Amino acid sequence: MDFRLTEEQELLIQSLEELLQREAPESLMAEFDEKKEFPTGPWQALADNGILSLGIPEEYGGTPADIMTLTLVCETLGKHAFTLGIIYALGVITIRDILQFGSEEMKQRVLTGLMNGDPPVALGITEPQAGSDAAALKTRAEIDGDTVVFNGQKMFCTLAGLSKDILLLTRDPEGANPYESISMWLLPTDTPGIRFNKMDKVGWWSIPSYEVYIENARAPKNILVGEMNKGWPQLMANFEIERLALCAASVGAAEAAFEDAVTYANQRSQFGVTIGSFQAVQHMITDMAVKNENMRNFIYKIAWMMDCGMPVRHEHAMCKLYVARASFEVIDTAMQVLGGLGYTTDHRVQRLWRDIRLMRIGGGTDEIMYNIAGPQLLKKARRAA
Amino acid sequence: MNIVVCVKLTPDPSDIEVKSDGSISLERAEWSIGNFDLQAVEAAVRLAEAAAAAGEESKVIALSAGPEAIDQSKLKKDLLSRGPDELVMVVDDALRGADTAATAAVLAQAVRKLGPVDLVLCGEGSADLYFQQVGLQLGERLCLPTLNAISKIERDGEVLVVERDLEDEVEVLEVPLPAVLSVTTGINPPRLPTMKEILKAGKKPVRRLSLAELELSGEIAPQVQVISTRAPEQRDRKQIMLSGSPEEAAQKLVEQLSREGII
């Protein structure tokens, strides 16, 4: 079993690291966070250097890349500029849904836009009464001749106010089975009748989330993505890779926090010695390293399985469950090692700490991951018996 | 337009280890492409791209000479992912620690073997030694117009119009082709390899030449003997930290500088 990266993967990471050092240095990313501004410059630099073209088919001007490569990209982004890693990961599901189910016109427009530096397409599922119970969404789409009229409200719709389009999920209230009544649409955000209200969060300050109020917003009915009432299976098709991307970025962030902690432990002196000489700190550092190693191996394994075409139904959920928690623990421990300094805005660990906490909630809560994995694991055992 | 760009592959000088006796070791250093040479590669690739856009057949050949250690797969891919079409390497352990005269002789002979060449570009100096000589000596050995400190290159038909960055002034010069130019840092930031280029790199042609094939006679006999390579001597510094509020610390600093006769 060869655990090494290929030379091409190493060179890509090297190139991306150099790009991030140049275009997304820590001081700049801290400034974006502080000002609560989207990192337009660094995001554009990713576009200009072909990073956003990865995984997009050649016929649209992209560079095909396997899932392992995308995982490495997310991890590298997460490590050097966590904000960019999150934004990149958020775009994975919407881009793939459009690639898989969208019309040619949609693909051309959205993919070209992304590769030119547009913020990713926002994902509009969650509503005030529909979070983990996503199928309880109520936003309606009524066909009126050649147009479709939307009414409803979305919540925690990240980047919606900055994106050109929302990938909007609607439900037919007459449909008996909710999972067969959901449809997916690519709705331009400048459609009259749409109003955005930014939500203030504890973290992800450069990555705004919105309440989206949709009142009689009209659009041509060809903005349907895929088929009517097939929205749910379409959405589920790319949730696994989405979660993997978010995990990879999280692992990167945890690695960054680890490095900060080790550097500090080697420099900071108290009681006449470096704090790294204390057993307590050594234990903390080791625990962090163990978790990082586990997380890395887990995400690489899932990426490998997906590249082999193997199902990852419960495995990916287990991965997200573990990574969301472990990355938070690692970053939290790093803050402990850094002490008071870690709590000040002078240091990046507080930003990583605030940003990582959402991973246990967004992209599928820990509890939902249990719900996916638990029954599957038991079912597997029953089949084997 | 056929352009040859000379690149030195060396152990990365930022990886130097200072041993307890003050001597220097690069044994554990990773080999890398000289950062000044990357600028020359970029300049070459841009000129070739411009010529190709104007309908001329163009090619960039990267040329390197050194000991066996330079023949590393990842290093070759790294270099080829930055735009050159081909890589030619003169590999022989006899070239370990070669001085500027020997290096220039080897590169000159290699260039002669590459067929018709319009332009040879070199970096300002190598990443490890930075003697800033090889490009100039190479050009003179090839009996071609050769200049250093080139900060800008533009094509004007059969000649190049270049800017040469000197201490007091900038010369704008017309250089007939073929020529050999050593470019300064700041001529152009090197492009970062994209995934596409990285994937293509492994498929580009790489040629190894031996010293025997170059038919050099005695020109690479060493002209310099290295007596020692040591870490620079550390001066004993006072390491006095001035404490207090910014105003107090600043006042203390002013007093110390005054005592030292600085102000």
Place this chain on the structure above:
Amino acid sequence: MAGIEQVWVFSEKPALLAELAAGAHGLGEAVEVTALVAGPRGEAEAAARNAERVIWLGELPQGRMVEDYVPTLAKLVETPPQGALPPDLLVNGATRRGRAVAGRLAARLGLNVLTDVLAFASNGELQIRHMIFGGGAVRVEKPLKTPVLATVGPGVLEAPPELTARGGEIVEAPFVEPEWRVTLRERKPRKAAAVNLAAARKVVCLGRGVAKKEDLAMIEELAKLLGAEVACTRPLAEGLDWMPRERYIGISGAAVKGDLYLGIGVSGQVQHVIGMNGSRVVAAINKDEHAPIFQIADYGIAGDLYAVVPALIQALKNRG
């Protein structure tokens, strides 16, 4: 210094040529210096004060560059003019032109060049010392062939204190037409104000800790009050583009060895330290008390530069 008797010196900069010519006498008691001058007759006469002999290459005609004299110089080395002896050592001033002349001359004569020599020494034979590995190491080398070609910058060769005016004879040399020429289209003044960090006695250097270009004004005010030049570390000169390259201290930039180096927001990485460690007094301001620069500083202030620098400016102004 055993073995070094005939030293030829060349530089297109008259001041540097004078320093090299005078200084070359410090290489040994028996040293005879021949200065090579390309310029007006007056420069040849000035050079004669410091050299036993001057070979005057003539005035540079319109459209000619100093490098065009390389074939002439090569011929002179191989066949010295009447009464002159061939050089044991040929020293070129370490300017960009000087390096170009040295390199091309070396190639014509099949020789190597010892560049940016920091010191000449002798243990019975000639040895030189210079920096390599981006300033991370000092290398001592012994040339195995003569003549020895070297490039030397200012502040290296020191004339013996008892040296009197040499009053050398001036010999003219015929011009050897070069095989190729480049055409000078235009001379443009340098965009940046000419700054010579290597000669600066006091330097204020800003590093990554200085976050915004707008803060330069504050640093410049401080430098003015101290009578210092403003310099910067590599990331600022080459990445963020705030300052021209001549103001960069570090591996491929200037080395400063004046009286004062004051680093502001400079962390003190090796590549930069080498460029400034020759300064007599090193002071640093950095908010990280563990920044490596404090290890090589005489005086350090661990604090926010945005508070300390204004305080320093005020303290200096209060002194009057």
